[in-house]
Amino acid sequence: MRKILLWIAAISGVLALTVGAASASTFTDAQFDFDATGSGGGTGVGAVTIGTPTSGGFYTVTEGSFISALKGCLSCTVTENLTELFFDSATLGLTGTVTGSYVGDDGDPYTFTLGVTDAPTLTWDFSKDNQVTDIVTDASGTYYLDETPLPAALPLFASGLGAMGLVGWRRKRRNTVARAAA
Numbered sequence: 001m002r003k004i005l006l007w008i009a010a011i012s013g014v015l016a017l018t019v020g021a022a023s024a025s026t027f028t029d030a031q032f033d034f035d036a037t038g039s040g041g042g043t044g045v046g047a048v049t050i051g052t053p054t055s056g057g058f059y060t061v062t063e064g065s066f067i068s069a070l071k072g073c074l075s076c077t078v079t080e081n082l083t084e085l086f087f088d089s090a091t092l093g094l095t096g097t098v099t100g101s102y103v104g105d106d107g108d109p110y111t112f113t114l115g116v117t118d119a120p121t122l123t124w125d126f127s128k129d130n131q132v133t134d135i136v137t138d139a140s141g142t143y144y145l146d147e148t149p150l151p152a153a154l155p156l157f158a159s160g161l162g163a164m165g166l167v168g169w170r171r172k173r174r175n176t177v178a179r180a181a182a
Contacts, residue, residue, distance in 0.1 A: 027059050027089055028052055036124065038141035048094065048145075050087050058095075059087040066098055066114050066126075078102040085116070092145050093118025108132040116143070 027050040036044045051060035061082045078100055085096040098114040112128040125140045 027087065032087075032092075032145045034143050034145045036141060036143045038139055040139070042139075042141075048087070054086065057089040059089065061085045061087055061094070064098065088118050091118045091122075093122045094143075094145070095119075104130075 030050045031047055032050070033045065033047050036046060038044075046065045047063075048061050048065075049063035051062040053059050064080060064082055064085070066080070079102065080098055080100040082098055085094060085098050087093075088095055094116040095118050096116065098116075099112065101109065101111045104110050109131045110128050111131060112126065114127075115125045117123050122143050122145065123140065124143055125138070127136060127138045129136045
């Protein structure tokens with residue numbers, strides 16, 4: 001009985017370490033696609049790439065394609081500042097602000113501010129300013145971030161299979177030794 005308890009404790013320890021390691025890197029470098037819906041009925045798609053953990057379950061965002069999702073620029077180069085945008089691993093949402101600039105399809109320079117919140121619903125507010133005509137355009141709506149990519153769960157799944165295989169192998173070996181001794 002003592003050996004069984006020791007094996008259970010050892011397997012639990014290995015699983016706890018594996019789960020801790022897997023959860024620490026679950027979202028880093030993961031890419032999430034999102035669907036955006038404007039309050040006026042327009043829709044778009046975009047993507048974000050999750051960076052390193054910060055604190056309290058939040059991660060940095062290393063890449064984002066927000067402008068194409070919000071119909072502000074379809075074929076232009078965008079400069080984005082993502083340092084104030086964070087991914088919340090608890091709600092699988094974004095929170096913070098993205099600022100940047102681009103030259104629009106019309107050739108005019110624009111600056112923009114995109115604010116996103118993840119509670120109680122996933123929402124965005126977008127404002128773009130045409131620096132030539134001083135016309136500011138505002139839009140808002142909701143967004144939906146796709147679920148966690150499957151590969152994030154694979155380390156946990158593999159460790160569980162390994163633990164079950166080890167227990168089965170040990171039981172089979174013990175039964176074989178007992179039969180040989182009898």
